[in-house]
Amino acid sequence: MPVNEEQKKKIDEWIKKAGRNEYGDPADTVYAGGNPLFDERKPGLKDRYEYILEKYPELRK
Amino acid sequence: MKKTTRFGLATLGIAALGLSAAPLVPVWLSQKEYSAADSVPTAVNGTAAALDVRSLPFEIDIDLADDATSRDVLAIERETGLDLTLNSVYSAKNRLMRAVAPNAEAARRLVERLREDPRVEAADMEVLYSIPEPWLAYRNPVALNSPQVLAAIEMAREQAKEERAQQIAQGVTFETQMPEGAVPQDPTVPFSLRAPEAADAPIPSNFSRTAPSEAPSLSCETGNCLTETDTRPNDPLYDQQWNFRMIGAEDAWKTTRGKGVVVAVIDTGVAAATTKKGKQAKDFGVTPFVKGYDFVNDDADPYDDHGHGTHVAGTISESTNNNEGAAGIAHEATIMPLKVLSAQGWGKSADIADAIRFAADNGAQVINMSLGSSQPSDVIHKAVKYARKKGVVIVCAAGNSFREGVGYPAAFPECVAISSVGPSGKLATYSSWGKEVALAAPGGDMVESGDPKDGILQNTVFPESQGGRGDDYYAFQGTSMASPHAAAVAALVVSQGVTDPARVRDILTKSASPQGEPKKYGAGILSAGNAVKTATAEGGPKLRHVVLPMLVTLMLLAGGSRRRFGVRLAMAAAITAGFFGPDLFIGWVGADSAWNLLGFSVLPAVAACALLRRGAGVKVAAAFSLGLAVNLFANWHNGTLPFTTATFGDAAVPWTAANLAAAFTLAYAATWRAARRFGLPRGTTAD
Numbered sequence: 001m002p003v004n005e006e007q008k009k010k011i012d013e014w015i016k017k018a019g020r021n022e023y024g025d026p027a028d029t030v031y032a033g034g035n036p037l038f039d040e041r042k043p044g045l046k047d048r049y050e051y052i053l054e055k056y057p058e059l060r061k
Numbered sequence: 062m063k064k065t066t067r068f069g070l071a072t073l074g075i076a077a078l079g080l081s082a083a084p085l086v087p088v089w090l091s092q093k094e095y096s097a098a099d100s101v102p103t104a105v106n107g108t109a110a111a112l113d114v115r116s117l118p119f120e121i122d123i124d125l126a127d128d129a130t131s132r133d134v135l136a137i138e139r140e141t142g143l144d145l146t147l148n149s150v151y152s153a154k155n156r157l158m159r160a161v162a163p164n165a166e167a168a169r170r171l172v173e174r175l176r177e178d179p180r181v182e183a184a185d186m187e188v189l190y191s192i193p194e195p196w197l198a199y200r201n202p203v204a205l206n207s208p209q210v211l212a213a214i215e216m217a218r219e220q221a222k223e224e225r226a227q228q229i230a231q232g233v234t235f236e237t238q239m240p241e242g243a244v245p246q247d248p249t250v251p252f253s254l255r256a257p258e259a260a261d262a263p264i265p266s267n268f269s270r271t272a273p274s275e276a277p278s279l280s281c282e283t284g285n286c287l288t289e290t291d292t293r294p295n296d297p298l299y300d301q302q303w304n305f306r307m308i309g310a311e312d313a314w315k316t317t318r319g320k321g322v323v324v325a326v327i328d329t330g331v332a333a334a335t336t337k338k339g340k341q342a343k344d345f346g347v348t349p350f351v352k353g354y355d356f357v358n359d360d361a362d363p364y365d366d367h368g369h370g371t372h373v374a375g376t377i378s379e380s381t382n383n384n385e386g387a388a389g390i391a392h393e394a395t396i397m398p399l400k401v402l403s404a405q406g407w408g409k410s411a412d413i414a415d416a417i418r419f420a421a422d423n424g425a426q427v428i429n430m431s432l433g434s435s436q437p438s439d440v441i442h443k444a445v446k447y448a449r450k451k452g453v454v455i456v457c458a459a460g461n462s463f464r465e466g467v468g469y470p471a472a473f474p475e476c477v478a479i480s481s482v483g484p485s486g487k488l489a490t491y492s493s494w495g496k497e498v499a500l501a502a503p504g505g506d507m508v509e510s511g512d513p514k515d516g517i518l519q520n521t522v523f524p525e526s527q528g529g530r531g532d533d534y535y536a537f538q539g540t541s542m543a544s545p546h547a548a549a550v551a552a553l554v555v556s557q558g559v560t561d562p563a564r565v566r567d568i569l570t571k572s573a574s575p576q577g578e579p580k581k582y583g584a585g586i587l588s589a590g591n592a593v594k595t596a597t598a599e600g601g602p603k604l605r606h607v608v609l610p611m612l613v614t615l616m617l618l619a620g621g622s623r624r625r626f627g628v629r630l631a632m633a634a635a636i637t638a639g640f641f642g643p644d645l646f647i648g649w650v651g652a653d654s655a656w657n658l659l660g661f662s663v664l665p666a667v668a669a670c671a672l673l674r675r676g677a678g679v680k681v682a683a684a685f686s687l688g689l690a691v692n693l694f695a696n697w698h699n700g701t702l703p704f705t706t707a708t709f710g711d712a713a714v715p716w717t718a719a720n721l722a723a724a725f726t727l728a729y730a731a732t733w734r735a736a737r738r739f740g741l742p743r744g745t746t747a748d
Contacts, residue, residue, distance in 0.1 A: 027186075027436050030413060032329060032369045032406035033541040034433030034460030034468040038491055040539030041368060041523060043507050045463070045491075 312590025319391030328370030375519030504543030639688025
């Protein structure tokens with residue numbers, strides 16, 4: 001399901017309020033390769049907002 | 062020469078020296094420093110927007126000073142009200158502790174207070190991710206703001222207290238020593254050929270297991286039989302490894318394959334052996350391993366449940382020339398597997414810091430970290446500094462952000478940050494770049510082409526549950542794949558006797574193939590062949606190290622009266638001290654220490670001349686100045702002047718030249734003064 005502008009705004013506000021990193025994870029989370037959107041094992045790149053909503057589906061509401 | 066003239070010349074010389082230091086100042090000021098986490102404390106997981114994160118308990122990482130005692134721990138607990146627990150069983154020596162603060166504000170206040178405490182080396186917020194296994198409630202007490210989880214936190218605290226009480230009852234103290242150091246696998250054990258059935262294992266459709274017919278066939282009954290002249294391994298997939306040709310791996314193999322060097326892979330683990338957790342990856346049968354640790358699950362089996370770490374380890378030391386799969390760059394190096402990232406590819410800073418210290422304490426000479434975060438961690442930085450001080454080369458992936466901005470830990474100045482290039486030699490689409498990039502290495506680029514042949518091919522265990530085919534050969538792409546290329550070449554360099562991390566970095570960068578655009582490629586693209594050649598030249602005995610003792614011996618044996626033998630002996634000692642002093646000094650302070658700026662300057666000669674200006678001492682001072690001048694010239698000529706080349710680059714040229722000129726001038730002046738005082742051989746004049 002595509003992420004609409006309102007949801008994106010809501011996610012960005014939540015990130016700011018909660019002090020998360022840009023991927024919605026705790027600020028000092030460390031990732032294999034440094035980026036959770038880019039799976040080095042597969043081609044392509046996940047959408048940042050989709051990634052956040054997959055982990056926090058309640059933000060869709 | 063009149064006294065006023067001499068005074069004027071000396072003043073001019075001092076002014077010139079001062080001016081020559083001017084270009085160093087901006088470089089020095091721009092040295093990357095970050096202030097320890099001004100980051101806002103954050104909570105974990107949760108019901109997201111509906112959650113008031115500030116009301117949650119927060120975990121804190123506390124890295125105590127190495128000389129902190131159990132009494133200090135108790136005192137800190139009493140002063141702060143925190144309950145400190147070790148991060149892992151390996152934290153006892155390094156005093157890496159965790160504690161839970163009741164809420165965000167308290168955590169922030171406590172972290173600030175702890176950072177001021179002299180018993181504390183570093184303190185940081187630790188925020189954890191959620192995996193809903195019950196045991197994680199113990200290891201990761203910060204979790205959902207639900208009554209169940211809060212109850213679990215209480216339970217975990219009680220459990221931790223009980224464990225601590227049991228430890229104390231068993232006589233465990235914080236002075237507990239680390240387990241016995243890791244011992245590399247016996248390097249004399251020959252490679253063994255793979256079992257025949259392994260050859261029938263499925264392979265990806267994109268790759269051929271059969272070696273191309275034009276490839277020379279090596280009949281190796283005992284495994285690794287690469288020779289100085291025939292360095293092409295018989296691994297069937299070797300032809301697909303374009304990245305090995307890009308860095309000139311075969312050139313390097315004529316000299317070394319990294320035998321005896323221990324490389325720690327801090328990652329998702331490595332499928333190094335068949336254990337309860339899984340099977341050994343098929344092309345690691347003869348790869349040497351040393352004991353590692355799983356910091357995620359707190360056990361001694363760092364098996365890879367993701368596939369990332371095994372792939373990374375494969376680039377470094379996959380079993381090579383064994384008629385199976387693909388090759389590794391430093392395939393005689395020993396891997397130390399350290400698991401800090403979960404099956405989902407995430408990790409936490411305390412575990413990473415713990416793993417870095419584990420590696421440094423257990424004999425690793427190179428660390429590869431193909432992981433990162435946009436946020437710096439003071440606790441990780443302290444661990445990096447600790448490892449670097451112990452002589453460990455730390456190589457890190459720059460990150461896959463598709464934009465400018467190198468992640469951490471790669472951006473720490475102690476790390477060698479690696480960006481990634483594809484088969485064309487151009488910066489990979491996904492690669493992060495920035496001024497911290499030291500050099501680039503092949504990491505594959507399949508983003509645009511979608512062709513696995515443009516990726517980095519190695520054996521790994523990619524779980525079927527995550528879209529893989531289990532134990533097989535996979536083309537991955539990323540700076541994670543580029544970093545182990547540089548770590549492997551660092552291992553090759555170390556195997557040639559160059560072990561100082563600053564010198565290893567210097568060799569990697571100055572031997573790289575220049576590519577322009579330093580922010581993207583650093584010094585250029587990694588070159589294994591050039592790096593090993595340079596390391597061999599620098600690590601081995603040098604002509605000047607032979608010539609100087611010969612001159613000293615001649616000085617002692619030939620000419621002069623017996624009465625002045627003591628003076629000649631002192632002069633011989635002085636010229637030797639002047640010549641070798643700076644090299645001994647660097648061994649003491651490290652190649653990237655700022656003190657080298659003085660150690661490799663004319664200052665020691667000036668001091669010698671000032672102290673020994675009377676009587677026969679002036680001869681000794683002249684000899685010392687001459688030895689120092691020759692050392693500066695030799696190091697400058699060979700491009701091996703430490704600190705200046707490693708840290709300041711071209712900005713140090715005026716400083717080096719000025720000091721070199723001053724050292725020779727001083728040597729001449731002291732000789733002239735001695736000649737005036739003691740006379741010269743017949744037929745020469747002092748002026």
